Amino acid sequence: MSLLETRAVAKSFGENRAVDNVDFKVNAGEVLALIGSNGAGKTTLVNLVSGLLRPDSGEILFEGREVTQQTSYERIKSGIARSFQLVNLFDQLTCGDNIALSIFSREGKTRDLAKLAHRDRAVWDEAHDVLRQFGLDSKAGIAAGTISHGERKLLDVAIAYALRPKLLFLDEPTSGVSTREKAPIMDIVSAIVRSGGITIVIIEHDMDIVFRYSERIVVMHQGSVLADGTPDEIRHNDEVTTTLIGEHASPAAAGDAGHA
Amino acid sequence: MATPTTVTTGAAPVGGHSILRMLAWIVPIAVLLVIAPWVIDPFQTLTLTYGLVAAIGALGFNLLLGYTGLLSFGHSAFFGGGAYTVAFMVKYFKIASMELFLAGSMLSSAIVSLLFGFVCVRYTRIFFGILTLALSQVLWSLAFKFFWVTGGTDGLRVPTPSLLGMAPSSDKMEFLAHNYYYYVLAIFAIAVVLMWVIVHSPFGKALQAIRDNETRAEFIGIRIRRYRLIAFIISGIFTGVAGALWAPLNGLASPDVLVWTFSGEIVFMTVLGGFRNFVGPIVGAIAFTYLKTYAVGFTVYWQLLLGVVLVALVLALPNGIMGAVEQVIAKMKRPGPSSRDGALT
Amino acid sequence: MGVDALVLSFIVVVIGGLGSLEGALAGALIVGVVRETGITLFPEIELAVLYLIAAVVLLVRPAGIFGRA
Numbered sequence: 001m002s003l004l005e006t007r008a009v010a011k012s013f014g015e016n017r018a019v020d021n022v023d024f025k026v027n028a029g030e031v032l033a034l035i036g037s038n039g040a041g042k043t044t045l046v047n048l049v050s051g052l053l054r055p056d057s058g059e060i061l062f063e064g065r066e067v068t069q070q071t072s073y074e075r076i077k078s079g080i081a082r083s084f085q086l087v088n089l090f091d092q093l094t095c096g097d098n099i100a101l102s103i104f105s106r107e108g109k110t111r112d113l114a115k116l117a118h119r120d121r122a123v124w125d126e127a128h129d130v131l132r133q134f135g136l137d138s139k140a141g142i143a144a145g146t147i148s149h150g151e152r153k154l155l156d157v158a159i160a161y162a163l164r165p166k167l168l169f170l171d172e173p174t175s176g177v178s179t180r181e182k183a184p185i186m187d188i189v190s191a192i193v194r195s196g197g198i199t200i201v202i203i204e205h206d207m208d209i210v211f212r213y214s215e216r217i218v219v220m221h222q223g224s225v226l227a228d229g230t231p232d233e234i235r236h237n238d239e240v241t242t243t244l245i246g247e248h249a250s251p252a253a254a255g256d257a258g259h260a
Numbered sequence: 261m262a263t264p265t266t267v268t269t270g271a272a273p274v275g276g277h278s279i280l281r282m283l284a285w286i287v288p289i290a291v292l293l294v295i296a297p298w299v300i301d302p303f304q305t306l307t308l309t310y311g312l313v314a315a316i317g318a319l320g321f322n323l324l325l326g327y328t329g330l331l332s333f334g335h336s337a338f339f340g341g342g343a344y345t346v347a348f349m350v351k352y353f354k355i356a357s358m359e360l361f362l363a364g365s366m367l368s369s370a371i372v373s374l375l376f377g378f379v380c381v382r383y384t385r386i387f388f389g390i391l392t393l394a395l396s397q398v399l400w401s402l403a404f405k406f407f408w409v410t411g412g413t414d415g416l417r418v419p420t421p422s423l424l425g426m427a428p429s430s431d432k433m434e435f436l437a438h439n440y441y442y443y444v445l446a447i448f449a450i451a452v453v454l455m456w457v458i459v460h461s462p463f464g465k466a467l468q469a470i471r472d473n474e475t476r477a478e479f480i481g482i483r484i485r486r487y488r489l490i491a492f493i494i495s496g497i498f499t500g501v502a503g504a505l506w507a508p509l510n511g512l513a514s515p516d517v518l519v520w521t522f523s524g525e526i527v528f529m530t531v532l533g534g535f536r537n538f539v540g541p542i543v544g545a546i547a548f549t550y551l552k553t554y555a556v557g558f559t560v561y562w563q564l565l566l567g568v569v570l571v572a573l574v575l576a577l578p579n580g581i582m583g584a585v586e587q588v589i590a591k592m593k594r595p596g597p598s599s600r601d602g603a604l605t
Numbered sequence: 606m607g608v609d610a611l612v613l614s615f616i617v618v619v620i621g622g623l624g625s626l627e628g629a630l631a632g633a634l635i636v637g638v639v640r641e642t643g644i645t646l647f648p649e650i651e652l653a654v655l656y657l658i659a660a661v662v663l664l665v666r667p668a669g670i671f672g673r674a
Contacts, residue, residue: 072478073478073483081479081480088475093472101477106481112461113457116457117462387667390619390659394659401652405651405652405653
C-alpha cells in the first residue's frame with residue numbers, strides 16, 4: 001500500500017486541463033522528484049493533494065483512506081504538509097514564532113488562551129532545535145519579513161517540517177535563490193528529512209538537484225504523467241529529453257535549466 | 261513597523277518579555293491613576309472615567325483589528341448593546357446592581373457577537389467591514405424605531421447602581437467621581453491583564469498567524485473561521501462590558517452609541533493610538549475622549565476643531581501615537597541606523 | 606442628513622454592486638422603492654429592512670447584484 005495515491009484525478013480551469021487523469025503514487029520513505037515544464041500541472045497536483053483545491057474527478061487516497069473531499073485542515077492533521085513556491089510566512093511574527101506555531105498547532109495547543117505562549121519550554125526548545133537544523137537559529141527573535149530570500153525559503157520549509165508530517169511536499173524550494181545558495185539549502189533539507197524518515201516529494205526545475213537528491217522521478221507534461229522511474233531510467237528516456245526541450249538530463253548542462 | 265509581539269534581540273528567549281522593564285512604566289502610571297480623584301477635580305475624573313471605559317472597548321476592538329486583521333465597523337452594536345442591556349435591566353427588571361449589569365451585558369454581547377460573528381467571519385476585508393456595519397445598523401434602526409420599547413431618540417434613563425452591594429450615596433457627582441471611578445479602574449485593570457494574556461497565549465499567536473497569512477495558517481492546521489469567531493466573541497464581550505460601564509456614567513442609554521458613526525469613533529481611537537501595539541488602543545481611547553470633551557467645551561464648532569486635530573494627528577503619526585513613541589524609543593537606544601529590526605520602520 | 610446619505614449610498618453600492626454603473630442605478634431604485642413602501646406599509650422596521658437586504662446581498666452575492674469585484 002502506497003502512502004499516497006491519486007486515481008484518475010483531473011482538474012480544469014476553464015478550458016485548461018491542468019491535471020488530466022493522473023495516477024500518481026508515492027511510497028513511504030522515498031524521495032520523489034516531480035518535474036516538468038511550467039504549466040505541466042505539478043503545482044496543481046500538489047494543490048489537489050494538499051487540499052488547496054478539489055479535483056473535478058478522481059480519488060485521492062492517503063494511507064489507504066480516501067481524502068478527496070477533506071479540507072486542508074483535515075489533511076494536515078492526517079500528516080500531509082507542504083512548503084510554497086511563493087514563500088508564505090507570518091511576516092510580522094518572529095522566526096521563532098513561525099516555527100513554534102507549527103508545534104503548538106501540532107500539539108493541539110493553539111486553543112489555549114489562558115496560558116502564556118513563551119512559558120511553554122518544550123515548544124520553544126523544539127522550535128530552537130528546528131531553527132538550528134535549518135541554520136536559522138540566529139534569526140529566532142527577528143521578524144520573518146526582514147530576513148533574506150534564501151532564509152525565507154528555508155523558513156518556509158522549516159514551518160512545514162516542524163509539523164513532523166508523514167508526507168512533505170516541497171514546491172520549488174530553491175526557486176529565486178542564487179546558484180550559490182542552492183546547494184546548501186538542498187543539503188540542509190536532504191539531511192533533515194533523511195534523519196526524520198519523512199517521505200518527500202520535491203517539485204524542482206533544477207535538474208542538477210533533481211538527479212542528485214531524488215530516488216525516483218515522475219515527469220509531467222501538459223497535465224499527464226509522461227514518465228516514472230529512477231533517475232537513470234529517466235536520464236536515458238528519449239521521450240522525456242525530447243519533450244523537455246532545454247532541460248537536458250545531464251547534470252553538466254542542468255545548472256542553467258532551473259531558473260523558471 | 262511595530263509589531264504587537266515585541267521583537268526582542270536575536271539572543272533573547274523567543275517571545276520573552278522582561279516583566280521588570282514593563283513594571284518600570286506600569287507602576288508610575290498605576291499610581292497616578294489611583295491617586296487621580298484626590299488630585300484632580302471631579303469633572304476631570306469623570307472625563308478620565310469615560311476615557312477608561314472607551315479604552316476597555318477599544319482594547320476589545322483591537323483584538324480583531326490589530327491581532328486578527330479584521331476591521332469591524334459594527335462594534336457600536338456591542339457597546340450600545342451593553343448599554344441598552346443595562347437600561348432594560350433597570351426598566352423591565354428593576355435591577356440596580358452593577359455586578360448584575362455586567363453579567364447581563366456579557367451574556368447579551370456574547371449572544372449578539374456569536375450571531376453576528378457566525379455570519380461575518382466567513383468574509384474578510386471590505387466585505388467583513390460592510391457586513392458588520394450593516395448588521396449593527398439593523399440593531400440601531402430597531403432601537404430607533406421601536407421607541408416604545410427603547411425610548412427612541414430620548415433613550416432610557418439609567419440611574420446610578422450599587423457597587424459590590426454598596427448603594428450610591430446621595431451626592432451623585434461625588435459617587436461617580438470616586439467610588440464609580442475606582443470600580444471602573446479595577447475592571448479596566450482586569451480587562452488589560454486578561455487581554456494581555458489572551459494575545460500572548462498560543463491562541464493569540466494563532467490569531468496573528470491568521471492575520472499575517474491566512475493560507476499558511478490553514479496549512480499548519482489552524483481552523484480559520486473558528487478562531488476568528490472566538491476572537492469576534494471575546495472582542496464583543498469586552499466592548500459590551502465597556503458599554504455597560506458607560507451607561508450609569510452617562511445616566512442614559514441612547515441610540516447615539518448604537519449608530520455606525522460611533523463604530524467609526526471606536527475605529528478612529530484605536531488607529532489614533534496605534535493598532536499594531538498592545539497599549540495603542542488604550543492611549544488612543546483616552547486621548548480621543550479628552551480631545552472630544554475639550555473640543556465640545558471649547559467651541560460650538562467642536563466637530564470642525566476635532567476633525568482638524570484628528571486629521572493633523574493622523575498625518576503626523578501614521579503609525580499612531582504608540583507607533584511614534586516606539587520610533588522615538590528605538591532612536592534613543594540606537595543612535596544611527598539600526599540593524600536589529602532591519603528594514604521595518 | 607449628510608451622514609444618513611452616506612450610509613444610504615453605501616447600501617446602494619452594496620446592493621447594486623461594486624464597480625458597476627448599472628448596479629448603482631439598480632441599487633438606488635431598489636433602496637428608494639424599499640424605503641418608500643416600507644415607510645407606508647411597515648414604518649417601524651423600514652430602516653432595518655434596508656440593512657437586512659444589504660446583509661443578505663453580502664452573504665449571497667458579496668459583489669452585489671451587478672458587481673464585478
